[in-house]
Amino acid sequence: MSTATVAINAAARAPKRAIPGFGTTLGFSIFYLSLIVLIPLAGVFFRASGLGLDGLWHVLSSPRVLHALSLSFVAAFIAAAINAVFGGIVAWVFVRYEFPGKRLLDAVIDLPFALPTAVAGIALTALYSPNGWIGELLTPLGIKVAYTRLGIVVALTFIGLPFIVRTVEPVLREVEKDLEEAAATLGAARWHTVSRVILPAVMPALVTGFALAFARGVGEYGSVIFIAGNFPNLTEIAPLLITIKLDEFDYQGATAIAAAMLMISFGLLLVINLLQAWARKRGGTQ
Amino acid sequence: MTLSHSQSAQTLPFEPLMQRNAAITEARWVRATLTAIAILFLAGFLLLPLLSVFVTALSKGIGAYFASFGSAETQAAIKLTLLAAGIAVPANLVFGLSAAWAITKFEFRGKQFLMTLIDLPFSVSPVVAGLIYILVFGAQGWAGPWFSAHDIKVVFAVPGIVLATIFVTFPFIARELIPLMQELGTDDEQAALSLGASGWQTFWHVTLPNIKWGLLYGVLLCNARAMGEFGAVSVVSGHIRGLTNTMPLHIEILYNDYQFVPAFAVASLLALLALITLAAKSLLEWRFADQLAATRRH
Amino acid sequence: MNITIRDVHKHYGSFHALRGIDLDIASGELLALLGPSGSGKTTLLRAIAGLEPLAQGRILFGETDATALSVQQRKVGFVFQQYALFKHMTVADNIAFGLNVRPRKLRPNNAAIKQRVDELLDLVQLSGLDQRYPAQLSGGQKQRVALARALAIEPRVLLLDEPFGALDAKVRKDLRRWLRKLHRETGYTTIFVTHDQEEALELADRVVVMNRGQIEQVGTTDEVYDFPKTPFVFDFLGTPNILPGSIRDGGIYLEGGSQAIDRSERPDGLVHLYARPGDFRVVEADVPGLDAQVVELQRTGQRVRMSLRIAGGELLEIELPHPDSDNKRWTAADSIRVRPINFSVFARSAAPRDAGPEPLADENIPGSGTSHTVAEHRVRGRN
Numbered sequence: 001m002s003t004a005t006v007a008i009n010a011a012a013r014a015p016k017r018a019i020p021g022f023g024t025t026l027g028f029s030i031f032y033l034s035l036i037v038l039i040p041l042a043g044v045f046f047r048a049s050g051l052g053l054d055g056l057w058h059v060l061s062s063p064r065v066l067h068a069l070s071l072s073f074v075a076a077f078i079a080a081a082i083n084a085v086f087g088g089i090v091a092w093v094f095v096r097y098e099f100p101g102k103r104l105l106d107a108v109i110d111l112p113f114a115l116p117t118a119v120a121g122i123a124l125t126a127l128y129s130p131n132g133w134i135g136e137l138l139t140p141l142g143i144k145v146a147y148t149r150l151g152i153v154v155a156l157t158f159i160g161l162p163f164i165v166r167t168v169e170p171v172l173r174e175v176e177k178d179l180e181e182a183a184a185t186l187g188a189a190r191w192h193t194v195s196r197v198i199l200p201a202v203m204p205a206l207v208t209g210f211a212l213a214f215a216r217g218v219g220e221y222g223s224v225i226f227i228a229g230n231f232p233n234l235t236e237i238a239p240l241l242i243t244i245k246l247d248e249f250d251y252q253g254a255t256a257i258a259a260a261m262l263m264i265s266f267g268l269l270l271v272i273n274l275l276q277a278w279a280r281k282r283g284g285t286q
Numbered sequence: 287m288t289l290s291h292s293q294s295a296q297t298l299p300f301e302p303l304m305q306r307n308a309a310i311t312e313a314r315w316v317r318a319t320l321t322a323i324a325i326l327f328l329a330g331f332l333l334l335p336l337l338s339v340f341v342t343a344l345s346k347g348i349g350a351y352f353a354s355f356g357s358a359e360t361q362a363a364i365k366l367t368l369l370a371a372g373i374a375v376p377a378n379l380v381f382g383l384s385a386a387w388a389i390t391k392f393e394f395r396g397k398q399f400l401m402t403l404i405d406l407p408f409s410v411s412p413v414v415a416g417l418i419y420i421l422v423f424g425a426q427g428w429a430g431p432w433f434s435a436h437d438i439k440v441v442f443a444v445p446g447i448v449l450a451t452i453f454v455t456f457p458f459i460a461r462e463l464i465p466l467m468q469e470l471g472t473d474d475e476q477a478a479l480s481l482g483a484s485g486w487q488t489f490w491h492v493t494l495p496n497i498k499w500g501l502l503y504g505v506l507l508c509n510a511r512a513m514g515e516f517g518a519v520s521v522v523s524g525h526i527r528g529l530t531n532t533m534p535l536h537i538e539i540l541y542n543d544y545q546f547v548p549a550f551a552v553a554s555l556l557a558l559l560a561l562i563t564l565a566a567k568s569l570l571e572w573r574f575a576d577q578l579a580a581t582r583r584h
Numbered sequence: 585m586n587i588t589i590r591d592v593h594k595h596y597g598s599f600h601a602l603r604g605i606d607l608d609i610a611s612g613e614l615l616a617l618l619g620p621s622g623s624g625k626t627t628l629l630r631a632i633a634g635l636e637p638l639a640q641g642r643i644l645f646g647e648t649d650a651t652a653l654s655v656q657q658r659k660v661g662f663v664f665q666q667y668a669l670f671k672h673m674t675v676a677d678n679i680a681f682g683l684n685v686r687p688r689k690l691r692p693n694n695a696a697i698k699q700r701v702d703e704l705l706d707l708v709q710l711s712g713l714d715q716r717y718p719a720q721l722s723g724g725q726k727q728r729v730a731l732a733r734a735l736a737i738e739p740r741v742l743l744l745d746e747p748f749g750a751l752d753a754k755v756r757k758d759l760r761r762w763l764r765k766l767h768r769e770t771g772y773t774t775i776f777v778t779h780d781q782e783e784a785l786e787l788a789d790r791v792v793v794m795n796r797g798q799i800e801q802v803g804t805t806d807e808v809y810d811f812p813k814t815p816f817v818f819d820f821l822g823t824p825n826i827l828p829g830s831i832r833d834g835g836i837y838l839e840g841g842s843q844a845i846d847r848s849e850r851p852d853g854l855v856h857l858y859a860r861p862g863d864f865r866v867v868e869a870d871v872p873g874l875d876a877q878v879v880e881l882q883r884t885g886q887r888v889r890m891s892l893r894i895a896g897g898e899l900l901e902i903e904l905p906h907p908d909s910d911n912k913r914w915t916a917a918d919s920i921r922v923r924p925i926n927f928s929v930f931a932r933s934a935a936p937r938d939a940g941p942e943p944l945a946d947e948n949i950p951g952s953g954t955s956h957t958v959a960e961h962r963v964r965g966r967n
Contacts, residue, residue, distance in 0.1 A: 019391045019475050020485035026388035029400070032381045036453055037406055040418035043428065047421055086327045093324040097317055105325065107568040111332050113507065114560035114567075116514025117412075118534040119553040122541050123335035126342055126550075133338065134330075158331055178668035180310040181635055184655040185662040186682030186737055190312060196685065200672040219411025222516035222534065226541065239413035243521055246417065251426055258414045265409045273402065 041262070048259035051252055059256035064232055065241060069260065072238040075149060076217030079156030080164075084210045087164030088202075094165070095172045109166070112159050117222025124155055125226040147229030152237065155223040160213030167209030171202045204279030208272055215268045219261065339557045343550035354551035362528045363536035363552070366444065370519075370532060371512040374451040378508055382459030383501075387489075390467035391475065401464065407456040415453045416521025419446055442524030447532065450518035455508045462504030463497060470496055499574040503567055510563040514556055585646050585740045585773055586611040587632065592641030594627055594797075601627045603797040605641070609741075609775065614767050616788035617777045620820065624797040625777045629743050632775065634658045645740050661734030661772070665746040667726045669718040675729050676701050676714035682737035704732040707766070724755040731763075735770070744776035748783060760787055781821050785809060793817045815858060815930045824858040825900050827874075827924070828932070831855055836929060840895040843872035845923060854932040861889065863926035864902040866912075873923035876900060878916050888914060892922065 048056060059065060093099075094106060112120065128135045128145040135146060145151045175198055183193040221239040228235040238257055245254035311317070344351050354360065385404060389397055407415065423440035424430050433440055440446045474496065478488040494501075516534040523530040531539065533552055540549035587609040594602040602624045609615055617625035630636040632643060634655040642651045650658055669678050677684075679701045683692055692700065705711045708728040718726055727747065734742060747763065748756040764787055767774055778784050784791045785805045793800045793808055793816070801813040812818035828839040831852050835844030838857065867873045876892035879899065888906035891899055902922060907913050914920070 017392060018479065019472060019488075020479075021387055021489075022392045022394075025384040026392070026394070029381060029385040029388050032384075033400075033403060036449070036456060038403065040422050040453075041406070041410070043421045044414070044418050086323070089320055090324040090327060093321050096311070097321050099321050099325070101325075103568070103572075105328055107564050108328060108332050108336075110564055110567065111336060111560060114510045114514075114563045115336070116510075116516060116534050116553075116556045116560070118516040118537050119339060119514065119556050119560075120335060122537065122549060122553060123339045123342075126338050126546075127335055133334065158335065161331060176666070176668065177310065178664045178666060179670060181655070182662065182664055182668035182670075182733075183681070183685075184310060185633055185635070185658075185660055186685065186733065187656045187659065188681070188685040189656060190310075192685045193310070196681070197670055200670075203672075215409045219409075219414065220517075221411065221413050221520075226538075239411050239517060242411075242413045242417060246420065246521060251421070251424075254417055255421065258411075258417050261411055261414060265411070269402070269405070269409050 121226035354548035386463035412517030446522035616784035619794035661739030859924035
């Protein structure tokens with residue numbers, strides 16, 4: 001066979017893409033994703049749609065469910081807000097200042113990612129119970145944390161902290177020194193530079209971090225159930241109510257709550273994505 | 287000596303990154319106050335809970351601590367946790383590599399959507415993650431009757447625990463690899479292929495060495511999360527002592543039985559695992575800062 | 585506003601970035617700080633702005649001592665190399681920033697700010713783009729927004745750090761012309777930093793050539809180009825040939841030549857003779873000069889660049905009109921005799937060759953020398 005023929009044959013069968021493995025990897029990824037995530041998740045909505053709107057409403061409008069859902073969302077919102085402030089300060093201090101022990105503390109910030117939620121739950125409960133290290137100090141002041149809604153906020157603050165810090169840190173690090181110097185040469189006092197130049201630049205990241213912490217907090221279970229005390233209509237969170245309904249074999253009820261939580265979470269996810277797209281477009285490095 | 291437009295060499299090589307002049311930093315008292323707030327907040331919220339785990343575990347002495355691991359139920363819980371992580375991590379590793387390859391080496395429609403779907407498990411409550419498997423495989427689920435007819439138990443058994451663990455840790459490795467591999471681009475792979483390497487050889491000799499630290503980091507995080515998962519596993523496990531209890535579930539049982547020392551002793555093992563994960567991560571970041579820089583977001 | 589700089593020093597750790605700078609800048613002047621990377625030019629500019637705290641020295645704006653003033657108090661218009669536009673603000677908000685952050689008492693009302701922004705947009709020829717974000721602008725447009733923003737605060741002095749560094753060649757040329765015009769119209773005292781000698785010589789009223797944290801020479805384009813005070817300045821403003829030679833009994837001798845090529849008042853000793861490629865002429869065999877062989881030649885339109893090998897094996901780069909007045913055309917391997925007709929002489933120890941940077945552009949060949957006689961007054965060195 002002449003070389004010319006070989007060349008022509010090779011060209012005739014030339015693959016569409018230079019790098020191999022497109023079909024295999026994409027095919028496997030989609031298959032695995034469908035099997036593990038999409039099909040089972042679709043099951044919830046399938047089940048929920050079986051209830052009909054009336055059925056859904058019947059479950060969700062019961063005072064206990066409403067209370068649990070609103071508690072989960074409000075507590076997660078407050079915790080995310082606390083983290084937005086303190087996590088923002090932590091990110092600022094870590095990016096801008098030097099202090100002894102910084103590297104060690106920096107490693108510890110990710111602890112809530114790595115520490116199992118159940119461990120965090122019992123540890124926080126031990127700390128904040130009336131005879132715990134912190135509870136001991138707070139009890140004389142009349143502040144009760146363990147087995148109250150405040151305890152839930154504490155647990156969700158613990159869980160959400162790294163989301164804010166790790167989202168804001170890289171963006172803050174990228175704020176160019178030039179921008180701050182430019183503001184200073186234009187006569188801006190330091191406070192103006194921070195509030196009008198730096199804060200707007202990191203705001204999209206802060207909001208994204210807030211949304212991530214909030215979404216995580218809404219669904220959080222392990223760290224909360226130990227410290228919450230789980231009194232119905234008082235400190236009972238939505239995920240716990242799902243497990244209670246399951247234990248009672250009330251699959252309809254569990255599904256209805258789960259569907260409501262999923263919808264709200266997906267809504268949040270959409271908002272996060274839109275926010276990021278908006279920030280990209282506006283801060284544009286096109 | 288070369289002249290370049292982009293750098294003003296007067297300031298670059300001699301000025302440490304952190305040295306900022308008075309024009310763009312805060313007054314000393316502001317810096318001190320903010321630093322103090324940050325340290326106190328981190329110490330109170332992160333270090334104290336961590337410390338309390340070990341202190342409580344050792345509160346009755348070292349003997350009581352080690353005796354905690356003697357019970358058959360505790361040992362069964364440790365074994366089940368290792369098994370679940372031992373299956374979930376490799377499964378997600380294969381998926382992570384495969385998804386990252388497809389997403390970063392090729393252009394196709396719906397890529398952004400696929401990435402959003404991969405992130406889905408992050409935004410699903412662990413309890414809901416457990417619930418979905420009950421709805422599929424449980425006695426009243428769609429696939430339930432078929433599985434029970436074939437005498438395969440998924441829910442309230444080990445397969446359910448493994449599935450729930452896989453779900454919860456699903457995005458970890460893919461999320462580490464995608465930004466990293468995006469940053470690396472495809473030039474190296476194209477060079478290798480043009481030199482006659484096969485697809486596998488290219489992956490093994492060119493891609494893998496470039497991403498190994500990011501990959502290791504993803505595996506570590508995935509593993510820590512797999513061993514520590516509580517909510518999802520709790521829903522599908524059925525809490526059968528000695529059979530379907532993982533370590534986190536066992537902690538709950540011990541804690542609710544007021545067996546604080548054993549509960550915190552088992553917790554201390556998981557806390558230790560978390561510390562090792564964090565230490566390894568920090569070590570990787572200090573040594574391979576550039577490579578991991580792209581992957582710092584979770 | 586005139587600016588006075590006295591004995592300014594700046595250290596970065598052990599690195600001495602500015603070593604005793606003295607400079608007087610006249611009101612309304614357009615001044616270039618020219619030098620290679622690391623020469624201290626940007627540091628000096630930032631010191632004037634108050635962005636670099638000084639170890640020693642004073643900076644006066646007019647009669648006011650500005651040394652102790654903060655950046656905010658100095659009221660300088662600083663244009664950053666990468667523009668430093670606020671990405672989250674529109675063009676209009678960027679320009680208005682310096683007015684908006686003033687204390688309430690000093691702040692113009694909104695209508696006045698808007699009017700000022702419109703005027704400035706008009707001045708920098710960006711009317712109609714006020715609601716764009718920086719990401720939607722080209723490099724040249726960003727540069728002009730940065731300039732308008734700096735002008736908005738009616739600065740005492742306009743400081744530009746490598747104003748054209750980030751732009752491509754075409755835009756750079758246009759913007760240069762435009763900046764010159766703008767300076768004429770507004771009359772601000774303007775200092776800009778550049779490492780491009782062509783830019784400095786074309787744009788500035790006076791050029792400050794800097795090297796290693798010191799000022800080598802200050803002067804008009806003609807002064808620094810025609811009468812470089814130091815080997816460094818000569819080297820930086822062209823691609824000179826450096827020929828070893830000596831001074832004996834009031835005559836300048838090139839190494840390997842037996843006849844003095846010119847007279848000199850300097851004391852006897854070893855020297856280096858600096859001469860640009862265009863400052864050589866071909867001479868007859870009986871005239872003092874250097875015998876050389878053409879190694880390579882390259883025709884560029886009306887001129888020819890030649891590499892010559894002189895006795896001792898060194899290469900000499902010269903440039904001649906082509907064909908020359910005698911209609912002579914050169915070819916490779918021709919033997920010729922050349923003589924530098926414009927040159928500077930520096931004592932040998934004062935000219936460490938590695939002190940100079942690689943020249944940036946080699947287009948700055950002076951027009952074919954007007955004089956065929958050596959100007960004795962140019963022969964001055966640094967002892």
